[in-house]
Amino acid sequence: MSFFSNKSEGVMGIDISSTGIKLVELSKGRSGYDLTSMARVALPRDAIVENTIIDSTAVSNALIEAVKLAKPSTKNVALAVSGNAVIIKTIHVAATTEFDLEAQIAFEADQHVPYDVDDVFLDFFIQGVSAEDPEMMDVVLVACKREVIEDYQLVLNEAGLHAKFVDCGVFALENAAEITDEHTVSIEDEYMSPDEDAEVNALINIGANMMNINVLINGRMSFVRDQFYGGQNLTEEIQKAHNMSYHNAEQLKINNFSDIHADALEHFYVGLTSELVRSLDFYSASRAEFPVRKLFLSGGCALLPNITTELEQRLGIDTMILNPMQNINIPSRQFNAQQERDLGPMMMVPVGLALRNFDT
Numbered sequence: 001m002s003f004f005s006n007k008s009e010g011v012m013g014i015d016i017s018s019t020g021i022k023l024v025e026l027s028k029g030r031s032g033y034d035l036t037s038m039a040r041v042a043l044p045r046d047a048i049v050e051n052t053i054i055d056s057t058a059v060s061n062a063l064i065e066a067v068k069l070a071k072p073s074t075k076n077v078a079l080a081v082s083g084n085a086v087i088i089k090t091i092h093v094a095a096t097t098e099f100d101l102e103a104q105i106a107f108e109a110d111q112h113v114p115y116d117v118d119d120v121f122l123d124f125f126i127q128g129v130s131a132e133d134p135e136m137m138d139v140v141l142v143a144c145k146r147e148v149i150e151d152y153q154l155v156l157n158e159a160g161l162h163a164k165f166v167d168c169g170v171f172a173l174e175n176a177a178e179i180t181d182e183h184t185v186s187i188e189d190e191y192m193s194p195d196e197d198a199e200v201n202a203l204i205n206i207g208a209n210m211m212n213i214n215v216l217i218n219g220r221m222s223f224v225r226d227q228f229y230g231g232q233n234l235t236e237e238i239q240k241a242h243n244m245s246y247h248n249a250e251q252l253k254i255n256n257f258s259d260i261h262a263d264a265l266e267h268f269y270v271g272l273t274s275e276l277v278r279s280l281d282f283y284s285a286s287r288a289e290f291p292v293r294k295l296f297l298s299g300g301c302a303l304l305p306n307i308t309t310e311l312e313q314r315l316g317i318d319t320m321i322l323n324p325m326q327n328i329n330i331p332s333r334q335f336n337a338q339q340e341r342d343l344g345p346m347m348m349v350p351v352g353l354a355l356r357n358f359d360t
């Protein structure tokens, strides 16, 4: 026992998503990051609908269960918000003093945020000198509806937890991508104006009800979007094609993938492709000169057999899977290391949140 340990000052990542709670706590060892606690607890299907907490008791009970299973060393949580309640905009402002910057941000927020300023939490961070104009700075403005964060705070408090960081799903994705082997873009201190050799990667997290997209040009976030499409759409297609309950369709998808009717898969992929094309079109409307060269997939749908080949063939873009667990030490005394590695792609958001612990 230690009364004076500042362990309690740490933070764990908790992803509260439609299919369940994912908790990850990391520590930094001599050879990189170690997994110190982890839990996944399922939620009933109607507990969270389109990112809104409907059944707060179910969610706080799942949080209590996750804490009981994982036994984290802290009560502090980094959580993520995404979907329509969050607005993320990159704005270009003249390089100026901090005081002037805050005034400008408040002005810009008024222009870009379609909600009353009193109803949102506002934040911003400076990305760096603008590539187009060295006199200007790129600043990312984030606004999230107050009631959404308050709902999360409420369920966390019910479970005896405390929200210390609120992140956006797309930022957590970027954080976790940085510790993978595949996505190794060095962000230079002096951001170079991107040219035709620019690395343009899209991080795409496909969950059950939504996907988060973050396009990075030379490692700098250039476009983000959340869309409602995901594994749930495939489960519903299976449900229709096989005339079975949602629950059985979900089981078939995960345990007997090869038995799935080809039409169900085809419909799912047609839908997924058109949603992705829609987002990539939005992106290229502003950055046509930097086409996306690689897709990095994560989320539960990244576990679908052959998804990379399917998307490569349908979109004509190199596609690979990101696994944040690949470079995290997983003590086999405590965890089923093989299983955790296999499920790694589904843990991008909670890992990205847990990495907040090491922010300076």
Ligand SMILES: Nc1ncnc2c1ncn2[C@@H]1O[C@H](COP(=O)(O)OP(=O)(O)OP(=O)(O)O)[C@@H](O)[C@H]1O
Pocket: 017, 018, 019, 020, 206, 207, 208, 209, 210, 211, 230, 231, 232, 235, 250, 253, 254, 299, 300, 301, 303, 304, 305, 346
């Ligand atoms: N082995 C698997 N094969 C295929 N699909 C899988 C597998 N494991 C999980 N999935 C699917 O992945 C989805 C869950 O992924 P994830 O945990 O990323 O979603 P979520 O974060 O709960 O949902 P959201 O963020 O969309 O609210 C479900 O649709 C599930 O059926």
Ligand SMILES: [Mg+2]
Pocket: 015, 017, 018, 207, 208, 349
């Ligand atoms: Mg999710």
